[in-house]
Amino acid sequence: MQLLSTRRRRLATAAASFVLVSVPLVSGLAAQAADTATGQVNTTGAALKVRSAPTTASSVVGTRADGARVTIVCQTYGQTVSGTYGTSKVWDKIKSGGYVSDAFIKTGSDGLVAPLCKGTTTPPAPTQSAKVKATIAAAKGMLGKHPYSWGGGNANGPTKGICCSPSGIDDRNTVGFDCSGFMEYVFHQGAGLRLSSTSRSQYADGPRVSISQIKAGDMVFWSGSSKTASGIHHVALYIGDGKIAEANRVSGPDIRIRAFSRNESGVMPYVVRPIH
Template sequence: MRTLSMSEKPVRLAVAGAIGLAVVAGGAAVADAATGTVRTSGANLTVRTGPGTGYGAVGTVSKGQKVNIICQTYGSTVRGTYGTSNIWDKIGTGRYVSDAYIYTGSDGMVAPKCGGGSTNPAPTGAIKDDYPYRGATSGVDRWNFYKGQCTSFAAWRVNHNLGIKFTNQYKGQHWGNANHWDNAARGAGIPVSGTPHVGDIAVRNSGTWGHVAYVAKVNRDGSFMVEEYNHVRPDTYSYRKATKGEGSDQFSQFIHFRR
């Protein structure tokens, strides 16, 4: 099994040019405001004073009711009608609902970010191209991976989103190419399974170099949304829906850096 050395750079770590996949470069474009429809199993959806289940309840909205989304932010992760999400929709002053129960036609943000700054208290929030080496096509990053590659972006997510000081020599293992990451994780005592969770690193072992991506959302149907670099286009960010499997657009293993 080949691993990445500092003296050579693979052409890329994943197949580019997948047809029909949505690409978000620099985050999804959003309108000034948006509307959504409450979709629950039947019960009313709780409205809270802030973006999280730890905030107090200030009322409910009923199934089928349309809501005006003033802005959106990140908060606690909720599993709902539309999978697992940490996006929260502000529908009034001091009134927030989980986007996991709101149909907006998108898995990402559809309205401006509340406050315009970073209000993400959750370690797994992301869904934007905040990679510090955006646009780089060569050179070594601060984690000892090559800039613009899927492994470098995944290392950024583990460090930035999960707060783990991960590098190419983490816990006595050389992580190297993407198709070695699941074995390196097992060697480091980090759980690996065939089931994705928000915050996991998804691994595809097929192909010359394999591919890794960050699981940003898990959908109700078992599919999941991933953030990645160097897959849809070389050295470029993308956000797309994926499924479990061995195909070039799929993933079979999931590293649970956060147990």
């Protein structure tokens, strides 16, 4: 199998300076938030339902059109929802009444932007094991759903790629993931982590552990024959039981689970463990 490089031209100069950061449930900005905040509905088309309580089973008390601006008077925690901006337990209480999932509201922040609603109880932080399981679940949730796209994908999901791959393929009109974009997505959705944007820079995104100690939730890297960091051209998620989840331009589904061996050509002697 020939593995493709994940170097993305649009981020090549900045990627080396990016670092992994944890996205907390409660941002430090929340304590200093104004009385209200504004956001924009982004559902990619459909109207967003406004609920009487922060669950999808609650009664619908209104709708907001895609692109509409809303005033957020406070925020609370409720049912987990997956939307345009990932998976979130945060719900926004809007000025006109009712709640909308923050997963569909662009506020410019991954944290809270308005005060907590009265009576809100902050949920406990997920354990390391729960984060690993959620990250693997995010990877499995994308299996076979999108094609490989050179330069495609980010923390929020699949995107159009760029031109051109080493073999000259133009992916500017292909919506999907490349291998490092897939890693950005699964770790953000599962563990609330922000990874950098290329496989080479992701090698510096967390503590390195000998591949002999590999465990589920680790990132595996492939390099050239020299097995140096500068030659890294592919990355995948180890999910346990000798298997990895990866995005790769191959025969069959480009986002897939396959058997993995530490003896494969080019496998780096260290894995990266973002969840620790």
